[in-house]
Amino acid sequence: MTAVAPAYPGVMPAYDYRCRTCDALFEVRRGLHEYPDVPTSCPSGHLETTRVFTPVAVGGGAAAPAPAAAGGGCCGGGCCG
């Protein structure tokens, strides 16, 4: 029951950042020993950057089933009595 994420040597996690100066989106790969929350400069050299949290798409495609349209409800038309 240990929630330890397996470390894959050689795999560099990529983080998305947005430049607050030129509004550029760029990706930075950082090692596991580096802190992703530390701001980095954008490709244009601006230092006002913020990290963008991209939602991880969970596989499955389990969409909520649409409720079946109950057609022909008769209790409103007085046919049940």
Ligand SMILES: [Zn+2]
């Ligand atoms: Zn910039």
